[in-house]
Amino acid sequence: MAHYEAILLQLYEILRPHGQEGQTLSEETELVADLNLDSLKVMELLLELEERFDISIPLNIVSDVRTIGDFTRQIEQLMEHR
Amino acid sequence: MALLKKFRQLADARKSLAMVSEDPFRVTIERLLSPTEAIVNGRPVILAGTNNYLGLTFDPQCIEAAVNAVREQGTGTTGSRMANGNFIGHLALERELAEFYGRRWCDVFSTGYLANLGVIAALAGPGDVILIDADCHASIYDGCRMSGAEVIRFRHNDTADLHKRLTRLGKRCPNTLIIAEGLYSMLGDRAALVEIAALKREHGAYLLLDEAHSLGVLGERGRGRSEEAGVEDSVDFIVGTFSKSLGATGGFCVSDHPVMELVRYASRPYIFTASLCPSVVASTRAALLRLRTEPELRLKLWTNAHRLYDSLKDLGFGLGPEPSPIIAVRFGQAEDTIAFWNGLFRQDVYVNMILPPATPDGGSLLRCSVSAAHTPDQIDRICQSFASVKAAFSL
Numbered sequence: 001m002a003h004y005e006a007i008l009l010q011l012y013e014i015l016r017p018h019g020q021e022g023q024t025l026s027e028e029t030e031l032v033a034d035l036n037l038d039s040l041k042v043m044e045l046l047l048e049l050e051e052r053f054d055i056s057i058p059l060n061i062v063s064d065v066r067t068i069g070d071f072t073r074q075i076e077q078l079m080e081h082r
Numbered sequence: 083m084a085l086l087k088k089f090r091q092l093a094d095a096r097k098s099l100a101m102v103s104e105d106p107f108r109v110t111i112e113r114l115l116s117p118t119e120a121i122v123n124g125r126p127v128i129l130a131g132t133n134n135y136l137g138l139t140f141d142p143q144c145i146e147a148a149v150n151a152v153r154e155q156g157t158g159t160t161g162s163r164m165a166n167g168n169f170i171g172h173l174a175l176e177r178e179l180a181e182f183y184g185r186r187w188c189d190v191f192s193t194g195y196l197a198n199l200g201v202i203a204a205l206a207g208p209g210d211v212i213l214i215d216a217d218c219h220a221s222i223y224d225g226c227r228m229s230g231a232e233v234i235r236f237r238h239n240d241t242a243d244l245h246k247r248l249t250r251l252g253k254r255c256p257n258t259l260i261i262a263e264g265l266y267s268m269l270g271d272r273a274a275l276v277e278i279a280a281l282k283r284e285h286g287a288y289l290l291l292d293e294a295h296s297l298g299v300l301g302e303r304g305r306g307r308s309e310e311a312g313v314e315d316s317v318d319f320i321v322g323t324f325s326k327s328l329g330a331t332g333g334f335c336v337s338d339h340p341v342m343e344l345v346r347y348a349s350r351p352y353i354f355t356a357s358l359c360p361s362v363v364a365s366t367r368a369a370l371l372r373l374r375t376e377p378e379l380r381l382k383l384w385t386n387a388h389r390l391y392d393s394l395k396d397l398g399f400g401l402g403p404e405p406s407p408i409i410a411v412r413f414g415q416a417e418d419t420i421a422f423w424n425g426l427f428r429q430d431v432y433v434n435m436i437l438p439p440a441t442p443d444g445g446s447l448l449r450c451s452v453s454a455a456h457t458p459d460q461i462d463r464i465c466q467s468f469a470s471v472k473a474a475f476s477l
Contacts, residue, residue: 038439039439040438040439040444043216043235046235047237055250056234056247056250056251057234058232058233058234059226059233059234059235060232060233082250
């Protein structure tokens with residue numbers, strides 16, 4: 001769980017610039033609906049996360065990721081299986 | 083109503099484009115005068131966005147072959163080769179392509195798009211990995227999705243990034259297919275193929291190269307980027323199209339792997355669509371012969387490419403990283419790009435307008451494609467139009 005929390009904190013840090021001023025991020029924050037990330041921004045985000053966590057993120061998982069919490073769980077799994 | 087709601091955003095975008103511009107996506111070519119000129123809106127326009135690299139669409143030998151095929155074999159095959167059988171021309175075209183590439187096997191598909199779909203989805207499946215260059219064409223992305231394999235992008239032409247990702251895959255490398263393009267369609271840059279081929283060998287993966295824009299354009303015999311880079315032995319599968327240098331429509335894959343003969347039985351985009359019609363097969367075979375026997379077409383193409391690239395560079399435009407028959411003029415804002423496209427169109431020059439998200443880096447492009455059939459005068463007129471629109475816009 002500590003691992004999950006650590007990844008979550010890093011995701012908040014990376015995603016904060018995409019939020020509106022004063023917007024509070026949570027595990028339920030939606031990447032598209034709440035942060036307005038379009039497909040290009042999502043692809044840039046993937047590259048940044050891959051560098052940060054030293055993993056390759058398959059494109060296949062992108063359609064399953066709706067919230068910051070979803071993303072955190074996927075990254076945690078990828079780090080466990082590397 | 084809810085089903086169709088998703089089109090609202092698209093409709094709004096199209097409406098706002100129509101308010102400021104001719105619709106670049108609905109240009110109607112009323113009559114073709116040559117491979118490089120057409121009547122559009124009642125005016126003669128220079129075509130500088132056709133991918134007609136060798137200018138063979140009006141080649142008398144290709145036309146004659148197509149006309150004879152229509153007279154002798156009819157207008158279409160009316161079904162799949164699996165169900166309706168092979169026409170003798172399909173087999174001859176596959177044999178000639180295999181011989182041209184010095185490969186044992188060739189499968190022909192009904193379009194280049196279907197060739198990527200059919201080959202990628204047959205070669206890779208669940209449990210396998212596909213590593214694709216981030217700038218690959220949509221047909222490659224769609225083939226990857228259709229395969230059910232794990233799909234991972236590497237940064238465009240970044241072989242250090244590819245190496246890192248192959249290292250991460252470790253024991254999964256023998257189940258990994260790397261995919262790149264010989265010449266990238268948006269910026270006209272070549273694949274870093276020597277390095278990619280070395281990484282493929284080092285890690286024991288497979289390599290598929292899409293030579294759609296490089297067939298007839300690169301290499302001493304026109305076989306593409308793999309020939310030019312001297313690494314044909316390391317490229318397991320070459321995919322290509324008939325719709326550019328060969329002036330028709332259709333696609334193919336050549337390989338020395340005997341599985342190519344089985345791919346047809348495992349490929350839904352091969353099985354469940356009508357095969358190439360006889361006229362297309364015939365004109366493609368004639369065009370391939372021209373490509374093989376007339377290297378001067380390639381020389382003309384490159385002379386024109388350098389002439390346009392160098393002139394646009396001298397005019398101060400931001401271009402793709404290297405001269406090639408695909409010359410991308412880079413713009414920051416979509417609005418500037420649309421306005422510039424209109425300026426060129428009003429000066430009777432037609433180029434391709436490419437807006438995000440179809441562009442590699444989120445910018446916008448006006449893409450010129452040069453043909454061996456362009457005259458030096460036409461190339462100069464294209465440059466003059468770019469210069470005068472630039473001056474009018476004070477860019």
